Amino acid sequence: MGILIFALRRFLLAIPTLLGLLIVTFILANFMPGDPLARLLGDVGGSNPETVAAYRAQWGLDRPLWEQFFIYVGNLLQGDLGQSTFTRRGVMEDLLSFLPATVELGVAAILFAGIIGLALGSLAALFHNKWPDFLVRAIALLASGVPVFWLGLIALQVFYLQLGWSPGPEGRLSSRVNPPPRITGAYTVDSILSADSVAFWDSLAHIVLPAAVLGAFFLGLVSRMMRASMLDVLKAPYLMTARSKGLNTRTIAQFHVLPNALIPTITVVGLAIGGLLAGAVLTETVFSWPGIGRYAVDAAKALDYQAILGVTLLIGFVYVITNAIIDVVYAALDPRIRLGS
């Protein structure tokens, strides 16, 4: 199987990238503005050189940077990312508890934006230069042009305060609803798995608005890309060949138009994953969503060195891995990539 070998190669290639990410993040974190120690020890402790020195020795901060790095990597390999100074828990533990909420939100946003974006883009291409096309182009422009933060506030104003269709910015569930037992960490999934219909509908109602807000930028991007690449495909000579063989419209759409139109769309979507992560931080803040974004903001405010380092690594890791996944999907769609020319 060509695609399995391709996938294996692609993921092996991600390892040096991840290592580079680790080095760069570690060095940058050491040049972080502000003095975490002063912050941590307070005015009194921070001005006492002995306390500072003892503290530095305790945390290994008196050793050379490269030695600190190897200690950090060694711990990382054992699943230890150090202690968070503001939650007083292990950073790894923190990340694992905040991550599922973000993943759930991100996946919901991608699904929302992907499905609607692909449909809108296809519609626009099929009705090229007619009113559906103009409408979709206007939606796409708006959706990816409006800042996430602002869009979130507007959405709350309209759908929560005015229309009352959506719950307010109260996180993942209403306070009266108990979270489902943790299986995957995603409430919508876990409530289905444990057959808890109350939690399911409540968590679904809570995720729709933030997912739509977070996915808006993506929706604009996906629909524009899909429209453009579908217009190209509709003009392609192989479509004329397909028609000349007497294929019906369904076969042509399913096997000739769609896969070819998806290839460039997928590539662009992959490049935009970083934007989605940045958007998650803002969306979580607006909707009080207890995810990595919120954790990152709190860590930054507290100058929590270990937590910031951990979050940065995690986001980088997610970015590298999603890109590898996108590349594999891309190769699965396009045999010219998979098998080489």
Place this chain on the structure above:
Amino acid sequence: MSTVTVTSRIGLSSPEESKAVLKVSDLVVEYHTARGIAQAVNGVTFTVHAGEKLAIVGESGCGKTATLLAALRLLPSPPSKTVRGSVEVDGTDLMTLGPKALNEIRGRDISIVFQDALSAFNPVLTVGRQISEGVRQQRKLSKAAAHELAVDMLARVGVPDPDQRAKQYPHQLSGGMRQRAMIAMALAGEPKVLFADEPTTALDVTVQAQILDLVRSFKDLAIVWVSHDLGVVAGLADRVIVMYSGFVVEEGPVEDIFHSPKHPYTAALLRSIPRTDEMSGTHELVSIPGSPPDLVALPAGCPFYDRCAVRVDRCATDRPTLERVGDTQTVACWVAQAKDIAS
């Protein structure tokens, strides 16, 4: 408007051969451009009999491709519009069919091969699948039967190792191989008529010769072959149609067209064939002076008037119609027709 008398033109050797499998009548195609309406095909009419090889020749832009695509209802609209005409395949007019009925004839009774096989194949599907998918849909074949058909077709067009090739993607085949595969794809439904739009132009001479041999071997297949290359036409065709700015200007058996062209454009075209000088080995190309008329503003008279060496006054105002000249040819030229009557 051009009309052609089609009966009794070709030397009828058997009743079987006289059966017309394709009748294109008064085909008119326009392109809507920013400059106005370009009249790309102007009343093209021709008939193809079972097993007959018909060539359409003419300069670039004279409407050869537009004719073939319009006949199969493959021209994208907009910008093009097939204004008029009928295309009868075995008595059924494609122009009046609904989409479903049309799809039952395309690929099965009539099909087409293009010049560039790489772009004519979908890059993400295997060659075998693309060869068989039309037939598979029409005859509801199983996956295994479809693969078998593809392998069989590839073997018939002389592709070595057909089982392996059928599983490969278009980009993995060589140019000549791909061209053969495209022919296999067009022939998979066992059509009676094959359109070929310069399918050998992009290939090197050796491969081109192999493809021509292959095509010649399909004795029962009626072929409409579009080409710039009169050398190819001479070796392949029974009959030739010469087109100029969307009009058929001359038609006849290949030997007669080559030995005694009646239309001044046909004669000029024949003179422009690059000949290899036996002594020096160099190619000399005599090009026809001038350029074809603007299709957006066709002249009222003969479209070849500006470039014609034998024109008379009448040619500027009256557009010549296709008339019989001599025993076997039809020609749209006042001068040739007058000469024929005089002799």
